[in-house]
């Protein structure tokens with residue numbers, strides 16, 4: 001008998017260190033020169049990372065592309081919402097479970113070991129999506145950590161919609177989601193108030209989709225900051241998208257970032273979906289769409305916990321997607337010009353440990369951390385981004401989920 005249930009031999013744990021990783025009881029027990037194990041894997045000097053954390057996606061909507069026709073493509077955000085409502089009216093549990101299962105399987109094969117999914121809660125489909133995803137969360141509990149955010153896709157101000165959100169929380173949703181901009185004008189603040197009430201009522205964290213717009217006049221982020229302070233929700237609020245921040249004058253943006261830092265507000269960026277979003281043109285004036293992604297580098301420079309997600313996968317809002325976090329990383333570093341070594345390290349942290357922080361799971365390639373580990377096809381972090389997006393080995397809680405040595409294409413020179 002050896003001391004470890006699993007040892008990963010010759011793992012690149014940072015740019016200059018190649019070591020062995022000894023795993024026991026689902027945890028990284030030792031990193032160093034190790035001998036013997038019940039099972040061992042040779043990483044062949046490839047980079048190992050914590051499992052990818054997909055901090056923002058919509059499993060219930062994924063693969064709706066199969067039900068769409070060509071004339072459904074290329075629409076604005078608002079038009080997409082109307083189309084979603086139409087498709088959703090024919091939802092069934094089996095349909096949601098089938099589409100979401102395909103997506104989860106694909107995410108696992110791409111090295112995603114933890115997922116926060118937004119799940120629609122609204123009068124069109126009621127709590128059918130939440131019930132379906134709760135079933136899948138249980139089914140996959142040994143293979144992926146899945147967190148469900150109840151997402152009021154059609155608003156929450158109306159009493160029946162709020163009741164549905166309460167029902168979703170009682171059924172077992174983990175997080176209160178939000179989308180203020182879907183409310184009629186003037187009701188966005190009320191929407192926020194209700195979200196905070198729900199979060200207090202069920203003692204849950206908040207994850208609010210804000211400012212999916214390039215128009216800073218429509219920004220709700222300052223209101224979220226104000227509420228977070230008033231309600232003493234420091235460290236418990238995440239905002240997703242926050243695109244308008246990019247269009248604010250730099251001085252004003254700096255002020256907002258400092259306030260977010262003081263309140264430990266997390267930010268989730270969904271690079272591909274953000275970049276593709278088409279906004280209705282203001283005053284009918286055609287302007288070339290500018291980058292619709294938040295100030296990622298400034299947020300990162302100021303120590304804000306930034307995580308990333310794939311967002312929609314093959315659906316109305318984003319018809320592409322192969323569940324690869326490496327693809328998202330590529331989009332992120334390109335769109336934000338995060339090309340220095342420090343920023344590339346930072347970007348990879350956004351896809352792994354920062355997401356884990358947000359979900360409250362103990363990730364990192366360090367002793368004592370959870371043994372959710374992927375062996376990549378990279379000898380360097382740039383290599384990982386330049387790889388074919390395949391992940392040769394995925395380990396969850398110290399168990400090997402997949403291993404394919406043929407996927408090691410990069411060789412040590």
Ligand SMILES: [Zn+2]
Nearest residue numbers: 057058311312
């Ligand atoms: Zn989303």
